[in-house]
Amino acid sequence: MTSTSHPKGKALLDNAHKHMPLGVADSYRYWGEQDTVFVKSMKGGSITDSDGNVFVDFRLAYGPIILGYRDTRVDQEVISTITETGTISGFSTALDSDVVSLVKTLCPNIEKMRFANSGTEAVIGAVRTARGFTNRNKIVVVEGGFHGLYDEMMWKSDVDNWDSSTQAVPEIIPFGVGIPESTREHLETVPLNDFAALNEVFERVGHDIAAIVIEPIMGNCGSIASSQEYMQKLRDICDSNGSLLIMDEVKTGFRVAKGGVQELYGVKADLTTYAKAMGNGYPVAAFGGRAEVMDKIKFGPDGVTHGGTYTANMIALSAAKATLTLLKDTDALKTIDKVGADIQDVLARVFTKFGIEHKFAGPNAMFGVHFGSEVPQNYRDWKKTDSDLYTKFAHNLIKNGVMLEPDSREPWFICEAHQTVDLAWLEDVATCSMHDALNP
Numbered sequence: 001m002t003s004t005s006h007p008k009g010k011a012l013l014d015n016a017h018k019h020m021p022l023g024v025a026d027s028y029r030y031w032g033e034q035d036t037v038f039v040k041s042m043k044g045g046s047i048t049d050s051d052g053n054v055f056v057d058f059r060l061a062y063g064p065i066i067l068g069y070r071d072t073r074v075d076q077e078v079i080s081t082i083t084e085t086g087t088i089s090g091f092s093t094a095l096d097s098d099v100v101s102l103v104k105t106l107c108p109n110i111e112k113m114r115f116a117n118s119g120t121e122a123v124i125g126a127v128r129t130a131r132g133f134t135n136r137n138k139i140v141v142v143e144g145g146f147h148g149l150y151d152e153m154m155w156k157s158d159v160d161n162w163d164s165s166t167q168a169v170p171e172i173i174p175f176g177v178g179i180p181e182s183t184r185e186h187l188e189t190v191p192l193n194d195f196a197a198l199n200e201v202f203e204r205v206g207h208d209i210a211a212i213v214i215e216p217i218m219g220n221c222g223s224i225a226s227s228q229e230y231m232q233k234l235r236d237i238c239d240s241n242g243s244l245l246i247m248d249e250v251k252t253g254f255r256v257a258k259g260g261v262q263e264l265y266g267v268k269a270d271l272t273t274y275a276k277a278m279g280n281g282y283p284v285a286a287f288g289g290r291a292e293v294m295d296k297i298k299f300g301p302d303g304v305t306h307g308g309t310y311t312a313n314m315i316a317l318s319a320a321k322a323t324l325t326l327l328k329d330t331d332a333l334k335t336i337d338k339v340g341a342d343i344q345d346v347l348a349r350v351f352t353k354f355g356i357e358h359k360f361a362g363p364n365a366m367f368g369v370h371f372g373s374e375v376p377q378n379y380r381d382w383k384k385t386d387s388d389l390y391t392k393f394a395h396n397l398i399k400n401g402v403m404l405e406p407d408s409r410e411p412w413f414i415c416e417a418h419q420t421v422d423l424a425w426l427e428d429v430a431t432c433s434m435h436d437a438l439n440p
């Protein structure tokens with residue numbers, strides 16, 4: 001994108017610099033002085049920027065949009081709830097159990113649940129509950145996974161600056177300053193699909209491992225997925241060690257299947273976190289799982305504390321009720337699956353035309369695109385893919401009216417409204433974008 005293509009956006013950014021660090025409300029929205037996007041409106045599978053440029057959007061706000069932007073079926077439910085009932089009162093409503101019941105219908109291994117306002121909060125609640133239940137401290141996480149912006153989860157493997165030709169492991173670094181070293185004390189990091197690394201951690205500190213926290217399909221790492229065997233290994237090692245398995249389904253939940261990744265793998269978590277697709281863009285999140293574990297949330301010195309002013313507010317819950325009902329009763333996810341497959345066919349034809357080795361990772365509803373000869377098995381493998389070419393390609397797609405994150409670690413998200421995308425147009429746009437990426 002050039003600055004001349006969105007002068008109004010540039011003026012909005014200049015003004016916003018007076019009010020917010022980087023001129024944005026969330027640092028990841030800052031794409032530089034020329035390319036930061038200001039949106040005027042959203043509808044279906046598209047967004048329109050402040051200069052009137054329309055984009056077919058495969059970024060979908062990092063995943064929450066599952067039906068489409070401004071889906072009237074969801075919006076009407078929210079409007080009637082807040083106009084007829086209200087938003088929050090600091091008391092319970094019948095809607096709380098209505099939504100949990102819906103989740104339980106879709107995800108049969110959820111026995112009890114609590115709500116949260118963001119994926120981060122849901123993860124905090126699940127981890128605290130697991131620690132309270134097991135009376136242990138340590139949490140095992142997977143390289144390339146992302147579990148929200150709270151200090152303990154803001155340590156990452158520095159694969160960007162890692163030399164993949166060595167045997168050295170990537171350094172673990174914080175997401176910037178302000179994160180005390182002490183928050184790392186109880187965190188253990190393993191590469192995905194690496195059985196030996198998992199065994200090693202459990203042999204070394206197993207007695208203090210409260211839980212493994214994993215995105216079984218890494219929605220923050222190009223949809224690189226656990227193998228079936230690895231998922232079973234996680235379940236078995238947790239069971240034999242008295243640890244809990246927490247599946248972070250903030251991105252995959254109610255998206256990759258009605259029952260999320262647990263339906264795909266047939267492996268059950270003790271606790272699961274949800275957010276994003278649960279409310280089609282309204283801010284709702286939850287964590288839940290085995291009743292015995294969740295019932296550790298109680299008063300008293302041996303109880304886990306959970307709550308919050310906005311927890312289970314009726315805006316969020318009415319959106320969740322409408323969205324989950326639609327996902328349960330319609331073929332929306334089947335439609336999404338087909339559209340995602342069709343789009344991958346289009347992209348595959350384009351890449352093949354240019355002789356580019358490529359692999360797709362993950363399910364059709366949120367697939368990763370990797371330029372290389374193998375599907376990456378973990379974050380370190382991702383480093384071997386040609387992510388620079390992907391970024392050039394993505395920037396050209398954006399110039400040509402296709403919005404996505406210009407980083408191959410972020411998957412392509414599909415929503416039901418994408419069924420109207422003109423695939424012939426997309427093929428032309430992808431062809432031009434790849435041509436220009438290869439011939440700058």
Ligand SMILES: Cc1ncc(COP(=O)(O)O)c(C=O)c1O
Nearest residue numbers: 118119120146147148248250251
């Ligand atoms: C798997 C996963 N967990 C947790 C989070 C944090 O969610 P939120 O941004 O709603 O706090 C995210 C956000 O992208 C996520 O993808």
